[in-house]
Amino acid sequence: MRKIKSYFQLQFRLFNRKLSDAGMHPFLVYLFGILGLVFLSNTLFSSFAYASYALVAFSCLTVAPLSDGPRNEFLLMVYGVRFKQIIRVLENTTICFPFVLVLFVFKAYPEAVVLLFSGAAMAFFSFHINRNRSFPLPFSSAIFECIIGFRKTFPVFILALILSVVAILESNINLGLFAMGLEIFTVIGYFFKPEDEYFVWIFSETPRSFLLRKFQLAVKILFLLLIPPALLLLCFYPSSYQNILTFLLVGGCLLCVIIMIKYAAYPREINVPEYLLLSLCVYFPPLVFGAIPFFYLRSKNNLQSLLHD
């Protein structure tokens, strides 16, 4: 049992270290994580008839990466068959537990039981992903963040499309807008991590033209990805065109803000106050008109050392 205890202590330390490195206080992350789960599940259950199924699917997707082949082989090598299995079952049930709790609270008992058992059962499977397999993308290499990000998160876009179809079937425009929001935040997430300075240095551009090129390409890709759900919603809810266009506009502006925040902070990672400012812009979008010039000037100055005028 000591082995298992030390394994989980190590995982906890590693996770906390990752949060601290990203400029976030672990306690605050756990606190906001719990609050976020309560808020999001409440919203999901009040606006979507199949919320329990969505939650089961989401938690299974969260657990799935732990079944990664090389990872399981490593655990087997270090801990042996018995301890590896115990560790894997405990890992999966720990991650599924908050979702099981939510399902119990919302009286979705069968789904809660199914999730608990399927989560534990997934611990007995491991799958090998062919890490070399790539698929071509019509994106410019200059915005490699989107290429890398899209390859890592493309299931989100399939999910968003499914949600848009469900929104039409369920006559629930809010769900469709939620799907669009999901896509916007996924693309915004591509710009959270700073790239190696070599990938800024290689550009023979001025900071201004570098930033403008990034905005242009990123917004183009965002709109390209948003076209399918937006068109679907526009066809079935033409009267809600204002809401749909507002989502597109705000999404584009938020993307510009995050790119500028990234390069204003560069080469360090974006920290908590900057994330808070981004959150404020999400809750009160007119703030982007202040944030854009402020961070544009800061990022322009910050990039001077790598890209000369």
Place this chain on the structure above:
Amino acid sequence: MIKVEKLSKSYGSKQILKEVNLTFSEGKIYGIVGENGAGKTTFFRCIAGLESYEGNIHSDITPLKNHLGLLLTEPYFPDKLTGKEYISLLCEARNVNEEANEDNNIFGLPLNQYASTYSTGMKKKLALTAILLQQNKVFILDEPYNGLDIESNILLNELILKLRDLNKIVILSSHIFSTLRDVCHQIIWLKTGLSPEIFKQNQFGILEQEMKPTNLTEKLCRIKLY
């Protein structure tokens, strides 16, 4: 031409480069040698503008960084970016309309695979192909032979000579003296915190003698091997 004048660089209290004065001309190949930590990579990063420094670096190629192909000792490749996309990224960044294809893939790399999954040697070949396609005027190659197979080593030597014939400036570092001796016009010996020594082709023999390790027997006696 690149002229380095009184270039000094310190990390905290440790001086790495001290008053380095060097001139690099077109159509010439320059080798940089020195023990680990002597400041070879730092020197390259200063020329590229990736490090701040004291002193001056002048060039008639302006801006220098936009015409400089930099091969890092350990090139970094982002996750989920194929070899082909890496090459396009580097070319697009320099506004060069080049694409990797079967003709210019001289090292026979699997360009549709993710570059991060390449072996050390393949990564080096990819980074090298990319900077060659960028159509640079200056090439800084930090330990370009590391990890390369024998055939690629020979190919790289020929490529360097071809760049010289195209009137490019090539500056490279290596720990393998024989490779530098075969291609370089000048070899610069960097020593931590000291001014570098310059050796012309007819002095390479002296450099080789001077670089030979001393006190080997004494050093070997200091460690107990079981």
